[in-house]
Amino acid sequence: MIQSVHRAALILKELGSSRRLGVTELGERLGLAKATVFGLLRALEAEQLVERDDEAGKYRLGPAMLQLGNAFLDNHELRARSLLWAESLASRVEEAVRVGVLNGRRVLIVHHVFRPDNSLQILEVGASIPWHACALGKAMAAYLEAERRSELLDEDLARLTGKTVCDPAVLDRELDQVARRGVALEDQEAIVGEAEIAATVFNYAGVPVGAIGVAGPVERLLGDGPSPHLVAAVRETARSLSREMGAGRLSARAR
Amino acid sequence: MREQRSKGVAGTAEGDGEASLGAAFVIQWVNELASAVRDQRDYLTQLDAAIGDADHGINLDRGLRAAVAKLEGMEQEAPGIILEAVGTALTFTVGGAAGPLYGSGFRDLGRALGSKERFGPEDLLVALRSGLEAIQKLGAAAVGDKTIVDAFVPGLAAFERGLRAGAGWPAAATRARQAAEDGMRATVPLQARKGRASYLGPRSMGHQDPGATSTALLFSALERAAGGTDRAVGEPP
Numbered sequence: 129m130i131q132s133v134h135r136a137a138l139i140l141k142e143l144g145s146s147r148r149l150g151v152t153e154l155g156e157r158l159g160l161a162k163a164t165v166f167g168l169l170r171a172l173e174a175e176q177l178v179e180r181d182d183e184a185g186k187y188r189l190g191p192a193m194l195q196l197g198n199a200f201l202d203n204h205e206l207r208a209r210s211l212l213w214a215e216s217l218a219s220r221v222e223e224a225v226r227v228g229v230l231n232g233r234r235v236l237i238v239h240h241v242f243r244p245d246n247s248l249q250i251l252e253v254g255a256s257i258p259w260h261a262c263a264l265g266k267a268m269a270a271y272l273e274a275e276r277r278s279e280l281l282d283e284d285l286a287r288l289t290g291k292t293v294c295d296p297a298v299l300d301r302e303l304d305q306v307a308r309r310g311v312a313l314e315d316q317e318a319i320v321g322e323a324e325i326a327a328t329v330f331n332y333a334g335v336p337v338g339a340i341g342v343a344g345p346v347e348r349l350l351g352d353g354p355s356p357h358l359v360a361a362v363r364e365t366a367r368s369l370s371r372e373m374g375a376g377r378l379s380a381r382a383r
Numbered sequence: 384m385r386e387q388r389s390k391g392v393a394g395t396a397e398g399d400g401e402a403s404l405g406a407a408f409v410i411q412w413v414n415e416l417a418s419a420v421r422d423q424r425d426y427l428t429q430l431d432a433a434i435g436d437a438d439h440g441i442n443l444d445r446g447l448r449a450a451v452a453k454l455e456g457m458e459q460e461a462p463g464i465i466l467e468a469v470g471t472a473l474t475f476t477v478g479g480a481a482g483p484l485y486g487s488g489f490r491d492l493g494r495a496l497g498s499k500e501r502f503g504p505e506d507l508l509v510a511l512r513s514g515l516e517a518i519q520k521l522g523a524a525a526v527g528d529k530t531i532v533d534a535f536v537p538g539l540a541a542f543e544r545g546l547r548a549g550a551g552w553p554a555a556a557t558r559a560r561q562a563a564e565d566g567m568r569a570t571v572p573l574q575a576r577k578g579r580a581s582y583l584g585p586r587s588m589g590h591q592d593p594g595a596t597s598t599a600l601l602f603s604a605l606e607r608a609a610g611g612t613d614r615a616v617g618e619p620p
Binding site: 144145146147237247248249250252255256257287288289290291292316319320321322345347 | 432434435436478479480481482483484523579584588589
Protein backbone atom coordinates (compact mmCIF):
# COMPACT_ATOMS: atom_id res chain seq x y z
CA MET A 129 0.00 0.00 0.00
CA ILE A 130 1.19 3.50 -0.73
CA GLN A 131 2.28 4.75 2.65
CA SER A 132 0.91 8.27 2.49
CA VAL A 133 -2.53 7.06 1.39
CA HIS A 134 -2.51 4.60 4.26
CA ARG A 135 -1.52 7.33 6.70
CA ALA A 136 -4.13 9.72 5.36
CA ALA A 137 -6.76 6.99 5.84
CA LEU A 138 -5.61 6.51 9.44
CA ILE A 139 -5.95 10.24 10.05
CA LEU A 140 -9.52 10.22 8.73
CA LYS A 141 -10.38 7.24 10.94
CA GLU A 142 -8.87 8.90 14.02
CA LEU A 143 -10.86 12.05 13.35
CA GLY A 144 -13.94 9.90 12.83
CA SER A 145 -13.63 8.34 16.25
CA SER A 146 -12.98 11.52 18.21
CA ARG A 147 -14.48 14.92 17.74
CA ARG A 148 -11.50 17.07 16.84
CA LEU A 149 -7.77 16.68 17.19
CA GLY A 150 -4.70 18.87 16.94
CA VAL A 151 -1.63 18.10 14.85
CA THR A 152 0.38 17.07 17.91
CA GLU A 153 -2.35 14.78 19.24
CA LEU A 154 -2.73 13.11 15.85
CA GLY A 155 1.03 12.65 15.57
CA GLU A 156 1.14 11.01 18.99
CA ARG A 157 -1.77 8.70 18.28
CA LEU A 158 -0.36 7.55 14.96
CA GLY A 159 3.31 7.63 15.88
CA LEU A 160 4.09 10.12 13.12
CA ALA A 161 6.18 13.27 13.05
CA LYS A 162 4.25 16.52 13.35
CA ALA A 163 5.48 17.74 9.96
CA THR A 164 4.24 14.55 8.28
CA VAL A 165 0.82 14.86 9.88
CA PHE A 166 0.62 18.51 8.97
CA GLY A 167 1.44 17.81 5.31
CA LEU A 168 -1.22 15.12 5.12
CA LEU A 169 -3.79 17.35 6.80
CA ARG A 170 -3.07 20.15 4.34
CA ALA A 171 -3.71 17.82 1.41
CA LEU A 172 -6.91 16.47 2.99
CA GLU A 173 -8.06 20.00 3.79
CA ALA A 174 -7.62 21.06 0.17
CA GLU A 175 -10.06 18.28 -0.78
CA GLN A 176 -12.45 19.26 2.05
CA LEU A 177 -12.00 15.85 3.60
CA VAL A 178 -10.95 17.57 6.82
CA GLU A 179 -11.45 21.09 8.04
CA ARG A 180 -9.84 23.23 10.66
CA ASP A 181 -11.64 24.53 13.66
CA ASP A 182 -11.09 28.30 13.73
CA GLU A 183 -10.98 28.65 17.50
CA ALA A 184 -8.77 25.82 18.65
CA GLY A 185 -6.92 25.28 15.39
CA LYS A 186 -7.83 21.61 15.64
CA TYR A 187 -8.95 19.40 12.79
CA ARG A 188 -12.19 17.54 12.26
CA LEU A 189 -13.77 15.68 9.36
CA GLY A 190 -14.80 17.91 6.47
CA PRO A 191 -17.97 18.32 4.42
CA ALA A 192 -16.72 16.09 1.59
CA MET A 193 -17.02 13.17 4.02
CA LEU A 194 -20.79 13.61 4.14
CA GLN A 195 -20.97 13.43 0.36
CA LEU A 196 -18.83 10.30 0.35
CA GLY A 197 -20.95 8.73 3.09
CA ASN A 198 -24.13 9.48 1.21
CA ALA A 199 -22.62 8.15 -2.00
CA PHE A 200 -21.77 4.93 -0.19
CA LEU A 201 -25.38 4.57 0.94
CA ASP A 202 -26.78 5.51 -2.47
CA ASN A 203 -24.60 2.94 -4.18
CA HIS A 204 -25.44 0.23 -1.70
CA GLU A 205 -27.56 -2.26 -3.59
CA LEU A 206 -29.26 -3.88 -0.63
CA ARG A 207 -30.09 -0.52 0.90
CA ALA A 208 -31.46 0.83 -2.38
CA ARG A 209 -33.63 -2.22 -2.88
CA SER A 210 -34.78 -2.29 0.74
CA LEU A 211 -36.13 1.27 0.93
CA LEU A 212 -39.70 0.51 -0.08
CA TRP A 213 -39.84 -2.88 1.64
CA ALA A 214 -38.61 -1.42 4.91
CA GLU A 215 -41.06 1.46 4.71
CA SER A 216 -44.01 -0.82 4.12
CA LEU A 217 -42.93 -3.24 6.87
CA ALA A 218 -42.64 -0.35 9.35
CA SER A 219 -46.10 0.99 8.57
CA ARG A 220 -47.59 -2.49 8.59
CA VAL A 221 -46.28 -3.46 12.04
CA GLU A 222 -45.94 0.08 13.45
CA GLU A 223 -42.42 -0.50 14.69
CA ALA A 224 -38.95 0.63 13.62
CA VAL A 225 -37.25 -1.33 10.86
CA ARG A 226 -33.52 -1.72 10.33
CA VAL A 227 -31.51 -3.21 7.49
CA GLY A 228 -27.95 -4.33 8.17
CA VAL A 229 -24.97 -5.94 6.53
CA LEU A 230 -22.13 -7.86 8.11
CA ASN A 231 -18.95 -5.80 8.19
CA GLY A 232 -16.22 -7.87 9.80
CA ARG A 233 -17.50 -8.81 13.22
CA ARG A 234 -20.10 -6.09 13.38
CA VAL A 235 -23.40 -5.31 11.76
CA LEU A 236 -23.45 -2.01 9.91
CA ILE A 237 -26.91 -0.44 9.81
CA VAL A 238 -27.44 0.76 6.23
CA HIS A 239 -31.10 1.69 6.50
CA HIS A 240 -33.42 2.61 9.37
CA VAL A 241 -37.09 3.51 9.19
CA PHE A 242 -38.43 5.17 12.32
CA ARG A 243 -41.32 3.74 14.27
CA PRO A 244 -44.23 5.57 12.64
CA ASP A 245 -45.58 7.25 15.79
CA ASN A 246 -44.14 10.75 15.38
CA SER A 247 -41.89 10.31 18.41
CA LEU A 248 -38.37 11.64 18.36
CA GLN A 249 -35.93 8.86 17.46
CA ILE A 250 -32.25 8.64 16.70
CA LEU A 251 -31.23 7.71 13.18
CA GLU A 252 -29.18 4.55 13.48
CA VAL A 253 -27.83 4.48 9.94
CA GLY A 254 -24.07 4.06 10.27
CA ALA A 255 -24.34 2.43 13.70
CA SER A 256 -22.17 -0.61 14.07
CA ILE A 257 -23.32 -3.33 16.46
CA PRO A 258 -21.45 -6.48 17.49
CA TRP A 259 -22.96 -9.25 15.34
CA HIS A 260 -23.86 -11.52 18.26
CA ALA A 261 -25.83 -8.82 20.09
CA CYS A 262 -28.45 -8.18 17.43
CA ALA A 263 -30.97 -10.27 15.51
CA LEU A 264 -29.67 -8.88 12.20
CA GLY A 265 -26.23 -10.29 12.90
CA LYS A 266 -27.52 -13.66 14.03
CA ALA A 267 -29.78 -13.88 10.96
CA MET A 268 -26.73 -13.52 8.72
CA ALA A 269 -24.32 -15.65 10.76
CA ALA A 270 -26.76 -18.56 10.77
CA TYR A 271 -26.39 -19.03 7.00
CA LEU A 272 -22.66 -18.46 6.65
CA GLU A 273 -20.47 -21.39 5.76
CA ALA A 274 -19.19 -23.34 8.74
CA GLU A 275 -15.69 -21.92 8.61
CA ARG A 276 -16.83 -18.30 8.61
CA ARG A 277 -19.31 -19.03 11.39
CA SER A 278 -16.68 -20.49 13.64
CA GLU A 279 -14.44 -17.50 12.95
CA LEU A 280 -17.24 -15.27 14.20
CA LEU A 281 -17.76 -17.48 17.23
CA ASP A 282 -14.08 -17.83 18.04
CA GLU A 283 -13.14 -14.28 18.79
CA ASP A 284 -14.11 -12.03 21.66
CA LEU A 285 -17.88 -11.77 22.14
CA ALA A 286 -18.39 -8.53 24.05
CA ARG A 287 -21.03 -8.16 26.74
CA LEU A 288 -23.34 -5.22 26.03
CA THR A 289 -26.04 -6.00 28.59
CA GLY A 290 -26.65 -8.69 31.19
CA LYS A 291 -28.52 -10.62 28.52
CA THR A 292 -25.90 -10.62 25.77
CA VAL A 293 -25.07 -14.22 24.87
CA CYS A 294 -21.29 -14.45 25.07
CA ASP A 295 -20.87 -18.22 25.21
CA PRO A 296 -19.84 -19.49 21.75
CA ALA A 297 -21.43 -22.92 22.27
CA VAL A 298 -24.78 -21.41 23.22
CA LEU A 299 -24.62 -19.00 20.29
CA ASP A 300 -23.72 -21.81 17.91
CA ARG A 301 -26.84 -23.72 18.93
CA GLU A 302 -28.91 -20.58 18.64
CA LEU A 303 -27.65 -20.06 15.07
CA ASP A 304 -28.72 -23.61 14.17
CA GLN A 305 -32.14 -22.78 15.49
CA VAL A 306 -32.23 -19.54 13.50
CA ALA A 307 -31.46 -21.50 10.33
CA ARG A 308 -34.24 -23.99 11.12
CA ARG A 309 -36.85 -21.34 11.88
CA GLY A 310 -35.81 -18.76 9.33
CA VAL A 311 -35.96 -16.02 11.91
CA ALA A 312 -33.52 -14.58 14.46
CA LEU A 313 -34.48 -13.04 17.78
CA GLU A 314 -32.72 -10.67 20.12
CA ASP A 315 -33.96 -10.16 23.66
CA GLN A 316 -32.32 -7.07 25.21
CA GLU A 317 -28.90 -8.30 24.15
CA ALA A 318 -27.72 -4.93 22.82
CA ILE A 319 -29.85 -2.44 24.78
CA VAL A 320 -31.88 -3.05 27.95
CA GLY A 321 -35.59 -2.95 27.14
CA GLU A 322 -35.13 -3.40 23.39
CA ALA A 323 -35.69 -6.45 21.21
CA GLU A 324 -35.41 -7.31 17.54
CA ILE A 325 -36.87 -9.88 15.17
CA ALA A 326 -34.93 -10.29 11.92
CA ALA A 327 -34.66 -12.50 8.86
CA THR A 328 -31.90 -13.06 6.33
CA VAL A 329 -31.70 -11.55 2.86
CA PHE A 330 -30.04 -13.77 0.24
CA ASN A 331 -28.62 -13.03 -3.20
CA TYR A 332 -28.88 -15.03 -6.45
CA ALA A 333 -26.29 -17.50 -5.17
CA GLY A 334 -28.16 -18.13 -1.94
CA VAL A 335 -25.47 -16.29 0.00
CA PRO A 336 -26.64 -14.06 2.89
CA VAL A 337 -26.02 -10.43 1.91
CA GLY A 338 -27.84 -8.75 4.74
CA ALA A 339 -30.80 -8.90 7.04
CA ILE A 340 -33.93 -6.91 7.73
CA GLY A 341 -35.65 -6.72 11.08
CA VAL A 342 -38.15 -5.04 13.32
CA ALA A 343 -36.74 -3.39 16.45
CA GLY A 344 -38.66 -2.10 19.42
CA PRO A 345 -39.70 -2.47 23.05
CA VAL A 346 -39.23 -6.01 24.31
CA GLU A 347 -42.73 -6.20 25.77
CA ARG A 348 -44.30 -5.53 22.38
CA LEU A 349 -42.00 -7.75 20.33
CA LEU A 350 -41.41 -10.69 22.62
CA GLY A 351 -44.03 -10.23 25.36
CA ASP A 352 -45.42 -13.77 25.49
CA GLY A 353 -42.92 -15.27 23.09
CA PRO A 354 -42.15 -13.72 19.71
CA SER A 355 -45.21 -12.06 18.22
CA PRO A 356 -46.36 -14.41 15.40
CA HIS A 357 -47.69 -11.45 13.45
CA LEU A 358 -44.28 -9.74 13.52
CA VAL A 359 -42.37 -12.93 12.74
CA ALA A 360 -44.56 -13.57 9.70
CA ALA A 361 -44.25 -9.98 8.47
CA VAL A 362 -40.46 -9.97 8.86
CA ARG A 363 -39.98 -13.30 7.08
CA GLU A 364 -42.24 -12.32 4.26
CA THR A 365 -40.42 -9.01 3.76
CA ALA A 366 -37.02 -10.72 3.82
CA ARG A 367 -38.22 -13.23 1.19
CA SER A 368 -39.48 -10.47 -1.08
CA LEU A 369 -36.27 -8.51 -0.67
CA SER A 370 -34.23 -11.65 -1.40
CA ARG A 371 -36.16 -12.19 -4.61
CA GLU A 372 -35.35 -8.63 -5.58
CA MET A 373 -31.70 -9.37 -4.92
CA GLY A 374 -32.00 -12.23 -7.39
CA ALA A 375 -32.47 -15.13 -5.01
CA GLY A 376 -34.46 -18.08 -6.27
CA ARG A 377 -37.42 -19.24 -4.28
CA LEU A 378 -35.54 -22.18 -2.83
CA SER A 379 -32.38 -20.41 -1.83
CA ALA A 380 -34.31 -17.61 -0.21
CA ARG A 381 -36.08 -20.02 2.07
CA ALA A 382 -33.16 -21.99 3.38
CA ARG A 383 -30.12 -23.79 2.17
CA MET B 384 -23.72 6.80 70.21
CA ARG B 385 -22.84 6.07 66.67
CA GLU B 386 -21.40 2.63 66.98
CA GLN B 387 -20.07 0.96 63.88
CA ARG B 388 -22.04 -2.10 63.16
CA SER B 389 -21.50 -4.97 60.83
CA LYS B 390 -23.68 -4.62 57.79
CA GLY B 391 -27.07 -6.18 57.48
CA VAL B 392 -27.84 -6.67 61.15
CA ALA B 393 -30.10 -3.77 61.88
CA GLY B 394 -31.56 -3.55 65.32
CA THR B 395 -35.30 -3.65 65.29
CA ALA B 396 -35.95 -2.83 68.90
CA GLU B 397 -38.09 0.19 69.57
CA GLY B 398 -36.05 3.20 70.51
CA ASP B 399 -32.99 2.02 68.68
CA GLY B 400 -31.84 5.22 67.04
CA GLU B 401 -30.00 3.31 64.36
CA ALA B 402 -33.21 1.71 63.18
CA SER B 403 -35.09 4.94 62.98
CA LEU B 404 -36.31 4.61 59.41
CA GLY B 405 -39.60 3.11 58.40
CA ALA B 406 -42.45 3.22 55.94
CA ALA B 407 -42.97 6.98 56.26
CA PHE B 408 -39.34 7.57 55.29
CA VAL B 409 -39.35 5.43 52.16
CA ILE B 410 -42.67 6.90 51.05
CA GLN B 411 -41.25 10.36 51.50
CA TRP B 412 -38.15 9.38 49.53
CA VAL B 413 -40.23 8.16 46.62
CA ASN B 414 -42.46 11.26 46.78
CA GLU B 415 -39.40 13.52 46.78
CA LEU B 416 -38.04 11.65 43.78
CA ALA B 417 -41.35 11.86 41.95
CA SER B 418 -41.61 15.60 42.49
CA ALA B 419 -37.97 16.17 41.49
CA VAL B 420 -38.49 14.21 38.28
CA ARG B 421 -41.72 16.10 37.61
CA ASP B 422 -39.85 19.41 37.99
CA GLN B 423 -36.95 18.24 35.84
CA ARG B 424 -38.99 16.30 33.31
CA ASP B 425 -38.33 18.59 30.37
CA TYR B 426 -34.68 18.93 31.26
CA LEU B 427 -34.25 15.13 31.38
CA THR B 428 -36.06 14.78 28.08
CA GLN B 429 -33.91 17.49 26.55
CA LEU B 430 -30.74 15.69 27.68
CA ASP B 431 -32.11 12.48 26.21
CA ALA B 432 -32.95 14.16 22.91
CA ALA B 433 -29.24 14.73 22.34
CA ILE B 434 -28.19 11.11 22.74
CA GLY B 435 -31.32 8.98 23.06
CA ASP B 436 -34.98 8.78 22.23
CA ALA B 437 -36.03 11.96 24.03
CA ASP B 438 -38.37 10.11 26.35
CA HIS B 439 -36.42 9.74 29.60
CA GLY B 440 -38.15 12.56 31.48
CA ILE B 441 -41.61 11.75 30.21
CA ASN B 442 -41.28 8.02 30.87
CA LEU B 443 -39.78 8.37 34.32
CA ASP B 444 -42.39 10.96 35.31
CA ARG B 445 -45.17 8.66 34.17
CA GLY B 446 -43.67 5.71 36.05
CA LEU B 447 -43.17 7.61 39.28
CA ARG B 448 -46.71 8.99 39.18
CA ALA B 449 -47.90 5.40 38.90
CA ALA B 450 -45.60 4.40 41.77
CA VAL B 451 -46.84 7.24 43.99
CA ALA B 452 -50.44 6.30 43.26
CA LYS B 453 -49.65 2.74 44.24
CA LEU B 454 -48.20 3.86 47.57
CA GLU B 455 -51.50 5.21 48.82
CA GLY B 456 -52.77 2.98 51.55
CA MET B 457 -49.40 1.23 51.90
CA GLU B 458 -48.33 3.22 54.98
CA GLN B 459 -48.76 0.16 57.18
CA GLU B 460 -46.61 -2.07 54.99
CA ALA B 461 -42.96 -2.87 55.63
CA PRO B 462 -40.56 -0.42 53.92
CA GLY B 463 -39.06 -3.23 51.84
CA ILE B 464 -42.48 -4.21 50.53
CA ILE B 465 -43.19 -0.60 49.61
CA LEU B 466 -39.95 -0.23 47.65
CA GLU B 467 -40.58 -3.52 45.84
CA ALA B 468 -43.98 -2.20 44.81
CA VAL B 469 -42.30 0.94 43.48
CA GLY B 470 -39.93 -1.27 41.47
CA THR B 471 -42.80 -3.24 39.99
CA ALA B 472 -44.68 -0.06 39.07
CA LEU B 473 -41.60 1.37 37.35
CA THR B 474 -40.89 -1.84 35.44
CA PHE B 475 -44.36 -1.88 33.99
CA THR B 476 -44.92 1.80 33.30
CA VAL B 477 -41.61 3.46 32.42
CA GLY B 478 -40.59 1.51 29.34
CA GLY B 479 -37.34 1.91 27.44
CA ALA B 480 -34.17 0.99 29.28
CA ALA B 481 -34.99 3.12 32.33
CA GLY B 482 -38.05 1.03 33.24
CA PRO B 483 -36.29 -2.29 33.70
CA LEU B 484 -33.17 -0.67 35.18
CA TYR B 485 -34.84 1.49 37.84
CA GLY B 486 -37.56 -1.12 38.29
CA SER B 487 -35.15 -3.90 39.16
CA GLY B 488 -33.05 -1.48 41.20
CA PHE B 489 -35.96 -0.54 43.47
CA ARG B 490 -37.19 -4.12 43.58
CA ASP B 491 -33.86 -5.45 44.86
CA LEU B 492 -33.47 -2.48 47.16
CA GLY B 493 -36.82 -3.43 48.71
CA ARG B 494 -35.95 -7.13 48.84
CA ALA B 495 -32.74 -6.37 50.68
CA LEU B 496 -34.72 -4.59 53.40
CA GLY B 497 -36.98 -7.61 53.65
CA SER B 498 -40.04 -7.48 55.85
CA LYS B 499 -38.65 -5.61 58.80
CA GLU B 500 -40.64 -2.64 60.01
CA ARG B 501 -37.70 -0.41 60.89
CA PHE B 502 -34.22 -0.14 59.53
CA GLY B 503 -31.15 2.03 59.87
CA PRO B 504 -28.75 3.78 57.51
CA GLU B 505 -26.45 0.74 57.48
CA ASP B 506 -29.33 -1.36 56.18
CA LEU B 507 -30.04 1.31 53.61
CA LEU B 508 -26.42 1.15 52.50
CA VAL B 509 -26.68 -2.61 52.01
CA ALA B 510 -30.00 -2.20 50.21
CA LEU B 511 -28.67 0.51 47.89
CA ARG B 512 -25.80 -1.79 47.06
CA SER B 513 -28.28 -4.53 46.13
CA GLY B 514 -30.14 -2.04 43.95
CA LEU B 515 -26.92 -1.10 42.17
CA GLU B 516 -26.05 -4.76 41.67
CA ALA B 517 -29.44 -5.40 40.06
CA ILE B 518 -28.89 -2.47 37.69
CA GLN B 519 -25.41 -3.66 36.79
CA LYS B 520 -26.57 -7.22 36.32
CA LEU B 521 -29.14 -6.07 33.81
CA GLY B 522 -27.11 -3.45 32.02
CA ALA B 523 -23.58 -4.80 32.44
CA ALA B 524 -22.36 -1.22 32.71
CA ALA B 525 -19.32 0.01 34.63
CA VAL B 526 -18.24 3.48 35.69
CA GLY B 527 -17.19 5.42 32.59
CA ASP B 528 -19.76 3.85 30.25
CA LYS B 529 -21.95 6.98 30.54
CA THR B 530 -24.95 5.49 32.32
CA ILE B 531 -26.88 5.50 35.62
CA VAL B 532 -23.90 3.67 37.12
CA ASP B 533 -21.66 6.76 36.74
CA ALA B 534 -23.72 8.59 39.36
CA PHE B 535 -24.79 5.60 41.46
CA VAL B 536 -21.34 4.16 42.22
CA PRO B 537 -19.78 7.39 43.54
CA GLY B 538 -23.01 8.29 45.37
CA LEU B 539 -23.08 4.96 47.14
CA ALA B 540 -19.37 5.08 47.96
CA ALA B 541 -19.68 8.57 49.45
CA PHE B 542 -22.69 7.45 51.49
CA GLU B 543 -20.65 4.60 52.93
CA ARG B 544 -17.67 6.86 53.65
CA GLY B 545 -19.99 9.33 55.36
CA LEU B 546 -21.42 6.64 57.61
CA ARG B 547 -17.98 5.21 58.38
CA ALA B 548 -16.68 8.65 59.25
CA GLY B 549 -19.46 8.96 61.78
CA ALA B 550 -20.75 12.04 60.04
CA GLY B 551 -24.32 11.24 60.92
CA TRP B 552 -26.89 9.93 58.54
CA PRO B 553 -28.26 13.13 57.01
CA ALA B 554 -24.70 14.36 56.44
CA ALA B 555 -23.84 11.05 54.75
CA ALA B 556 -26.87 11.49 52.50
CA THR B 557 -25.65 14.97 51.60
CA ARG B 558 -22.21 13.64 50.69
CA ALA B 559 -23.85 10.94 48.61
CA ARG B 560 -25.89 13.50 46.69
CA GLN B 561 -22.81 15.65 46.06
CA ALA B 562 -20.79 12.67 44.80
CA ALA B 563 -23.65 11.48 42.60
CA GLU B 564 -23.88 14.97 41.07
CA ASP B 565 -20.13 15.01 40.49
CA GLY B 566 -20.45 11.65 38.78
CA MET B 567 -23.34 12.97 36.72
CA ARG B 568 -21.32 15.97 35.54
CA ALA B 569 -18.35 13.74 34.79
CA THR B 570 -20.43 11.95 32.12
CA VAL B 571 -20.37 15.05 29.89
CA PRO B 572 -17.07 14.41 28.07
CA LEU B 573 -17.49 10.63 27.98
CA GLN B 574 -18.25 8.60 24.88
CA ALA B 575 -21.18 6.29 25.62
CA ARG B 576 -20.33 2.61 25.69
CA LYS B 577 -23.78 1.29 26.59
CA GLY B 578 -27.27 1.81 25.27
CA ARG B 579 -28.45 3.52 22.14
CA ALA B 580 -26.15 6.48 22.81
CA SER B 581 -23.23 4.16 22.08
CA TYR B 582 -24.43 3.96 18.45
CA LEU B 583 -23.57 7.63 18.13
CA GLY B 584 -19.88 6.99 18.79
CA PRO B 585 -18.03 10.28 19.34
CA ARG B 586 -21.24 12.26 18.84
CA SER B 587 -22.29 11.21 22.34
CA MET B 588 -19.41 13.25 23.79
CA GLY B 589 -20.23 16.66 25.18
CA HIS B 590 -23.66 15.66 26.46
CA GLN B 591 -24.60 14.85 30.04
CA ASP B 592 -26.10 11.40 30.43
CA PRO B 593 -29.83 11.52 31.25
CA GLY B 594 -29.67 8.28 33.29
CA ALA B 595 -26.84 9.59 35.47
CA THR B 596 -28.87 12.78 35.88
CA SER B 597 -31.99 10.99 37.10
CA THR B 598 -29.83 8.94 39.48
CA ALA B 599 -28.45 12.17 40.92
CA LEU B 600 -32.09 13.15 41.53
CA LEU B 601 -32.57 9.84 43.35
CA PHE B 602 -29.78 10.78 45.74
CA SER B 603 -30.99 14.34 46.18
CA ALA B 604 -34.44 12.96 47.03
CA LEU B 605 -32.76 10.71 49.58
CA GLU B 606 -30.99 13.71 51.07
CA ARG B 607 -34.24 15.63 51.44
CA ALA B 608 -36.02 12.64 52.92
CA ALA B 609 -33.14 12.21 55.37
CA GLY B 610 -33.46 15.80 56.49
CA GLY B 611 -37.18 15.30 56.78
CA THR B 612 -36.82 12.61 59.41
CA ASP B 613 -36.08 15.48 61.79
CA ARG B 614 -33.57 13.62 63.80
CA ALA B 615 -30.12 12.36 63.12
CA VAL B 616 -29.39 8.73 63.59
CA GLY B 617 -28.15 8.08 67.06
CA GLU B 618 -30.32 10.73 68.64
CA PRO B 619 -33.08 9.54 70.89
CA PRO B 620 -36.38 9.22 69.12
